[in-house]
Amino acid sequence: MIRFENISKIYNSHSVALRSVSFEVKPQEFLSLVGRSGAGKSTLLKLLIAEEKPTHGKIFFDTQDILKMRPNELPFLRRQIGAVFQDFKLLPKKTAYENVAFAMEVAGKSDEEIKSDVPKVLDLVGLKDKMNNFPKQLSGGEKQRVAIARALVHRPSVIVADEPTGNLDPINTWDIIRLLLKINELGTTVILATHDKEIINALEKRVVSLENGSVIRDENPGRYILS
Amino acid sequence: MFVKLSRIIKSGLINFWRNGWLSAATILIITISLVTWTSVFLSNVVLTSVLNVLSEKVDVSVYFNLNAKESDILTLKSKLEGLGEVANVEYISRDQALKIFKSRHTGDEVLLKSVDELGDNPLEASLNILAKDSTQYTAINSFLNQDQFKNVVSKINYTENKLVIDRLNNIIRVLRESGFLAGVILAFIAFLVAFNTVRLAIYSSREEITVMKLVGASNRFVRGPFLIEGVLHGAIASAFSFAVVVSGIGFIGPKLLSFIPEINLVNYVGSNFWSLLFFQTLGGVALGVFSSWFAMRKYLKI
Numbered sequence: 001m002i003r004f005e006n007i008s009k010i011y012n013s014h015s016v017a018l019r020s021v022s023f024e025v026k027p028q029e030f031l032s033l034v035g036r037s038g039a040g041k042s043t044l045l046k047l048l049i050a051e052e053k054p055t056h057g058k059i060f061f062d063t064q065d066i067l068k069m070r071p072n073e074l075p076f077l078r079r080q081i082g083a084v085f086q087d088f089k090l091l092p093k094k095t096a097y098e099n100v101a102f103a104m105e106v107a108g109k110s111d112e113e114i115k116s117d118v119p120k121v122l123d124l125v126g127l128k129d130k131m132n133n134f135p136k137q138l139s140g141g142e143k144q145r146v147a148i149a150r151a152l153v154h155r156p157s158v159i160v161a162d163e164p165t166g167n168l169d170p171i172n173t174w175d176i177i178r179l180l181l182k183i184n185e186l187g188t189t190v191i192l193a194t195h196d197k198e199i200i201n202a203l204e205k206r207v208v209s210l211e212n213g214s215v216i217r218d219e220n221p222g223r224y225i226l227s
Numbered sequence: 228m229f230v231k232l233s234r235i236i237k238s239g240l241i242n243f244w245r246n247g248w249l250s251a252a253t254i255l256i257i258t259i260s261l262v263t264w265t266s267v268f269l270s271n272v273v274l275t276s277v278l279n280v281l282s283e284k285v286d287v288s289v290y291f292n293l294n295a296k297e298s299d300i301l302t303l304k305s306k307l308e309g310l311g312e313v314a315n316v317e318y319i320s321r322d323q324a325l326k327i328f329k330s331r332h333t334g335d336e337v338l339l340k341s342v343d344e345l346g347d348n349p350l351e352a353s354l355n356i357l358a359k360d361s362t363q364y365t366a367i368n369s370f371l372n373q374d375q376f377k378n379v380v381s382k383i384n385y386t387e388n389k390l391v392i393d394r395l396n397n398i399i400r401v402l403r404e405s406g407f408l409a410g411v412i413l414a415f416i417a418f419l420v421a422f423n424t425v426r427l428a429i430y431s432s433r434e435e436i437t438v439m440k441l442v443g444a445s446n447r448f449v450r451g452p453f454l455i456e457g458v459l460h461g462a463i464a465s466a467f468s469f470a471v472v473v474s475g476i477g478f479i480g481p482k483l484l485s486f487i488p489e490i491n492l493v494n495y496v497g498s499n500f501w502s503l504l505f506f507q508t509l510g511g512v513a514l515g516v517f518s519s520w521f522a523m524r525k526y527l528k529i
């Protein structure tokens with residue numbers, strides 16, 4: 001479904017984020033990406049939604065070469081991927097409800113669908129009563145949950161979650177992980193980048209470990225092991 | 228399609244409202260630009276009419292010997308009227324000249340009495356010639372200086388006025404050119420100020436624009452609400468600007484009228500009300516929309 005071929009990303013001479021990374025993500029797989037801070041996890045996910053361009057290599061989504069897409073084709077790629085960004089990337093001038101609804105508007109869903117789905121998804125992440133708050137009126141964990149809701153709401157075929165539980169307490173963390181597992185069971189491919197050793201070890205799913213921009217381990221099921 | 232459009236409009240209206248002070252500041256700056264543009268335009272209208280009034284004040288008078296026959300004078304008058312350079316010729320007979328002289332000096336008993344004592348009318352008949360353009364008096368003057376008119380013409384006042392006429396011609400030319408240039412520069416500065424204000428506002432939204440793109444919005448869907456905001460900024464600014472201009476004219480117009488009776492700004496604005504309003508709105512909306520559109524381009528490239 002997603003294939004990275006010999007991907008390198010060199011931001012500048014003293015910042016090489018990825019070195020010749022190759023691996024494939026199968027449809028409906030649940031894949032965890034682990035590695036120390038700075039290993040290149042976020043960079044890899046940014047390449048997938050074409051937020052950054054790789055220095056070398058190719059990335060395929062289904063059969064399409066992402067790097068050969070024209071600018072006006074990128075929105076269609078991005079609508080198929082639900083991304084939870086490490087820094088949330090919520091729209092500051094929109095309420096929690098509007099932030100989540102935005103992903104559906106963009107995907108061209110009808111007003112009726114938006115009205116019925118957005119509150120459901122916000123309820124799922126436990127934020128029904130904060131629907132009309134603006135991001136600056138939300139805590140870090142609440143913002144993170146809005147970001148997760150936005151990534152799920154339009155039922156993308158792939159969910160890419162960069163550290164989606166970084167700001168959550170253990171109970172919320174497990175709620176979110178269970179939610180991701182559930183969505184995965186329903187057929188959505190999930191790529192999860194995280195530092196959380198406990199989660200990785202409990203998941204017993206495929207784990208790709210990055211170190212210094214290279215894949216050092218790719219096991220299924222894998223564990224959280226950093227040399 | 229229709230759903231998207233209504234979402235874009237709704238979102239533009241909401242953003243406009245939520246941006247509060249930023250919207251107000253943008254409207255203020257666009258208003259100032261529009262007022263500047265309109266003032267430049269109206270000053271040009273005033274300047275042009277002042278210059279026209281001035282050039283109408285310049286004329287050439289030919290005086291005739293006391294014994295010149297009225298029929299000769301009238302023949303010359305019709306010849307002059309046949310010239311391409313001449314706009315108007317006015318005949319002032321000796322009697323009329325005396326009347327004008329007397330009315331000009333009412334109250335000066337001594338002078339009037341001494342004229343009466345002369346018994347005979349001492350004033351010469353004359354033709355006042357108005358050229359179509361004040362640079363054409365030289366040609367008219369040489370026409371009058373032909374030998375065939377020598378025995379009836381007593382004096383042409385062109386020679387004594389030549390210096391004044393030339394100087395006036397120069398002043399008119401310089402005023403026209405520099406007025407136009409100053410207007411263009413001022414209008415351009417006003418444009419730059421408004422454009423940069425909008426650019427700053429868009430700059431402050433650059434991360435939002437990126438986020439919208441990353442979530443999968445098309446350029447059109449991202450740009451739309453900003454353009455709606457631009458339309459609102461421009462339309463509201465043009466209403467304010469129009470109010471400012473109209474009340475400004477109400478204030479200045481009558482004063483100007485008492486200075487130069489030929490220039491009635493209040494009437495001018497009255498008879499051009501709709502086109503002024505139309506062009507102001509067009510200018511405001513174009514300014515708002517163009518600036519947003521242009522300022523956004525580089526943030527959409529992701």
Ligand SMILES: Nc1ncnc2c1ncn2[C@@H]1O[C@H](COP(=O)(O)OP(=O)(O)OP(=O)(O)O)[C@@H](O)[C@H]1O
Nearest residue numbers: 011012015016017036037038039040041042043044
């Ligand atoms: N825009 C950028 N310009 C230059 N260097 C960058 C840029 N973004 C990331 N890097 C560098 O690339 C490397 C990988 O960064 P990346 O964000 O992918 O790490 P990460 O694995 O997500 O780390 P973390 O777990 O802390 O989120 C780091 O060394 C970082 O300094």
Ligand SMILES: [Mg+2]
Nearest residue numbers: 041042086162
């Ligand atoms: Mg990261």
